[in-house]
Amino acid sequence: MTYKTHLALSLTATLPVMSLTGTLSGGGIAALALGTLLPDIDEPGSWIGRRTRGISDMMNRTFGHRGMTHSLVAVGVVVLLMVSLVLLLNVPAAVAAAFIGGYSLHLMGDSFSKSGIAWLQPFKNKKFQSGFGVVYYTTGSMVEKLLLVGLVAVLVYIVSRMELSLSLADIYRLPGEIWYSFGQAVGRLLD
Ligand SMILES: [Zn+2]
Numbered sequence: 001m002t003y004k005t006h007l008a009l010s011l012t013a014t015l016p017v018m019s020l021t022g023t024l025s026g027g028g029i030a031a032l033a034l035g036t037l038l039p040d041i042d043e044p045g046s047w048i049g050r051r052t053r054g055i056s057d058m059m060n061r062t063f064g065h066r067g068m069t070h071s072l073v074a075v076g077v078v079v080l081l082m083v084s085l086v087l088l089l090n091v092p093a094a095v096a097a098a099f100i101g102g103y104s105l106h107l108m109g110d111s112f113s114k115s116g117i118a119w120l121q122p123f124k125n126k127k128f129q130s131g132f133g134v135v136y137y138t139t140g141s142m143v144e145k146l147l148l149v150g151l152v153a154v155l156v157y158i159v160s161r162m163e164l165s166l167s168l169a170d171i172y173r174l175p176g177e178i179w180y181s182f183g184q185a186v187g188r189l190l191d
Pocket residue numbers: 039040066070106110
């Protein structure tokens with residue numbers, strides 16, 4: 001997944017939650033984005049890797065791409081780190097949760113890639129593919145591009161509705177309207 005698809009996925013999944021729980025904030029969105037981008041610091045060619053050369057080179061040499069940063073152990077470390085920030089530095093819990101959410105959603109997104117990820121590193125190097133080898137994408141493929149277009153369509157819809165806050169009736173109508181926006185976006189893409 002490219003960083004754009006990762007960001008679109010994280011925003012689509014969490015903006016409604018932030019909106020419904022009244023925890024939407026600039027800090028929360030920044031933390032979400034940072035958490036979403038961070039796992040690929042093990043790849044010097046990635047968006048965050050290019051901006052952290054030196055660190056990303058070292059991470060790549062030590063762990064390899066989709067190594068330890070893409071594991072449950074890493075999620076555990078991130079959770080501990082965020083809990084410490086909340087307890088010691090009074091970082092708002094919602095901001096810390098957004099960071100953890102972004103990090104976890106990155107790994108879930110990668111787990112649907114064709115090769116999947118090895119959740120159980122460093123104990124086991126067996127890779128798991130969340131779509132059971134049936135539902136998958138390869139990074140940069142047409143499938144991923146369509147996924148990005150779909151996610152952006154959903155995102156635009158969500159943001160346009162957020163000022164009114166999502167009511168139950170809106171959520172009920174959402175699948176149909178998302179499908180409609182998706183059709184329109186695909187139409188524009190193929191035009
Ligand atoms: Zn990744």
